[in-house]
Amino acid sequence: MAGNIACLRGWHPALARAELSALFPNNEIRPLDSQRLMEISGELDLQDAANIIQYSSGIQAILHDPVIIDWSGEDCLNELISKVSHKIEKSGKKGSFGVFHWRQEGKIKGLSGSKIAGLIGGVAGRNGFSIDLDNPDNKLGLVLDGSCGKVVCGWLIDYISQEENSNTRRATERPFFKPISLDPKLARLAVNLAGGPLDEYAILDPMTGTGGFLIEAGLIGRNVIALDLEQEMVDGASKNILWAFDCEEVTQIENVEIIRGDATDLSNSIPKRWHRKISGLVLDPPYGRNSHGSLSHFELIKNTLNSFRDVATDNATVVLILPIQPLEVKKLQLEIDSQEINLLHGQWNDFKHMLNDCKWNIRGLWVEHVHSSLGRLILHASNDPLN
Numbered sequence: 001m002a003g004n005i006a007c008l009r010g011w012h013p014a015l016a017r018a019e020l021s022a023l024f025p026n027n028e029i030r031p032l033d034s035q036r037l038m039e040i041s042g043e044l045d046l047q048d049a050a051n052i053i054q055y056s057s058g059i060q061a062i063l064h065d066p067v068i069i070d071w072s073g074e075d076c077l078n079e080l081i082s083k084v085s086h087k088i089e090k091s092g093k094k095g096s097f098g099v100f101h102w103r104q105e106g107k108i109k110g111l112s113g114s115k116i117a118g119l120i121g122g123v124a125g126r127n128g129f130s131i132d133l134d135n136p137d138n139k140l141g142l143v144l145d146g147s148c149g150k151v152v153c154g155w156l157i158d159y160i161s162q163e164e165n166s167n168t169r170r171a172t173e174r175p176f177f178k179p180i181s182l183d184p185k186l187a188r189l190a191v192n193l194a195g196g197p198l199d200e201y202a203i204l205d206p207m208t209g210t211g212g213f214l215i216e217a218g219l220i221g222r223n224v225i226a227l228d229l230e231q232e233m234v235d236g237a238s239k240n241i242l243w244a245f246d247c248e249e250v251t252q253i254e255n256v257e258i259i260r261g262d263a264t265d266l267s268n269s270i271p272k273r274w275h276r277k278i279s280g281l282v283l284d285p286p287y288g289r290n291s292h293g294s295l296s297h298f299e300l301i302k303n304t305l306n307s308f309r310d311v312a313t314d315n316a317t318v319v320l321i322l323p324i325q326p327l328e329v330k331k332l333q334l335e336i337d338s339q340e341i342n343l344l345h346g347q348w349n350d351f352k353h354m355l356n357d358c359k360w361n362i363r364g365l366w367v368e369h370v371h372s373s374l375g376r377l378i379l380h381a382s383n384d385p386l387n
Ligand SMILES: C[S@@+](CC[C@H](N)C(=O)[O-])C[C@H]1O[C@@H](n2cnc3c(N)ncnc32)[C@H](O)[C@@H]1O
Pocket: 180, 181, 182, 206, 207, 208, 209, 210, 211, 212, 213, 227, 228, 229, 230, 233, 261, 262, 263, 264, 284, 285, 286, 287, 290, 291, 292
């Protein structure tokens, strides 16, 4: 029986799953017949898990000690209520109680979340709990997943509603916006994929533009250093981070630094105190002609990746965003040997060889559809020893 089930957001379940694995590196993650229900095997520190939900992009909730029912008809209701009643009685919990229910991946025919929540609330009332739907001491989560027909009910470690989630913030609201600005939910996911669980190590955003990665990493408390070759971008990203933190000087934000510098010469561009303290690189290179006019798109990325080795920790990882032609058939995830990848700049096979030469090992590839003539390839790679 699963000890903990993560419920992923619907924006990009495949990326959300990768983020979940990166944020729980000591647990195995397995899908529970749905792209949005993931079993987290092994021990979990519940307080750590609650913090992770707060700063993740793609995790909506984690249900602890869940009851899982494959819904096949009305009889299942009795089974669910009886198992959940047992759970409530044996919990030893006291205080107020509330059930939070939601539906994902479509409906389960004939099933109403609010009806089941009401029945469970009745059981809790008979067990001496007072009912509080705003901020109860004890929360049960009830998820109805239409894709696999499963109903999952367990103690909510934490739950972030759509309204509270970073996903509802928009790059267009910032004082310095350009069409290149990354969507906050993708930016946050990328910094978590590159950085893993929050620690003292830093994230590097060496082509920060309007500061998409910088802001998301900074807001969740990661140490982050950002650079850009263009002073206009350094000033604009600084304006954005001051706006996001609601303060006057970047120096007031302890975990954030922004400087003008060259991504292909990181050991000279970045202050020495950051050297070997950077465990993750998030890289969103220019889509058109790059500012480093003499370098091709590939060379710019290659030189940046090589330069990153001079300042990175030994086990660093990279998340790279590459513009591609939209896929003919929409997919969220691709294999490394996929023939469907058409980069806007150069050939995928050449790109793979370049990564290989630089000793970066591809761990995963995902696709985001942007519009009818643009997609994004999101590539996660880890570094191999150089010899
Ligand atoms: C696609 S934009 C980044 C967009 C960014 N992720 C955002 O959310 O706004 C690429 C940025 O790379 C910068 N750039 C290009 N070559 C660079 C280099 N060699 N070193 C540092 N920055 C560079 C450009 O000035 C541009 O701002």
